[in-house]
Amino acid sequence: MQVSVISVGVHDMDQALSFYSEKLGIEVGSKKYYPEIVELKSSVPIILFAVDRKTEIEYEKDSYVAVGLNVESANDTIKDLKAKGVDLIFEEPVPFPLGMMTAAKDPSGNVVEFLEFNN
Structure with a gap:
């Protein structure tokens, strides 16, 4: 088996698109099923998919699945x-x-981790 998709429930698709595409720079793919489903x-x-309410995760206390993104420098x-x-x-x-990392929450409360791996 291998991972074929990561699904992220979002309570406001426009806010989610702004966060993932404009703030994080991830290219938007298919918007064929907007506003219910959008591919990044x-x-x-x-896959961003519409849900009714945002999540309230207390990082390092609650269970969750995080989107992990490789970065060159956690500081940068x-x-x-x-700034964004x-x-x-x-x-x-x-x-x-x-290595080193930081983490953030998207507008729906989902965790995104930014990972700077040691060489």
Whole structure:
């Protein structure tokens, strides 16, 4: 088996599209089923699908599935995301077993992790 898609429930499709495409720079794919479903282009496609309400996750306490994105520099990513008004979970890079990272919440409360791997 292999992962073929990552599905992310979002309570406001327009806010989600703004976050993922404008703030994170992920290209929008098919909008054929907008506003119920929109595809984001990635090595593993990300499908945004409409739900009724946002989630309230307490990071590192609640269970969740996170979208993990590789970044060159956690520090630079934090600066860029702060300038774009992204809701960061960590204002400074934090270590994880393979390098440094930060995390943010999308407008629906879903977690996105930004991972700087050690070489």
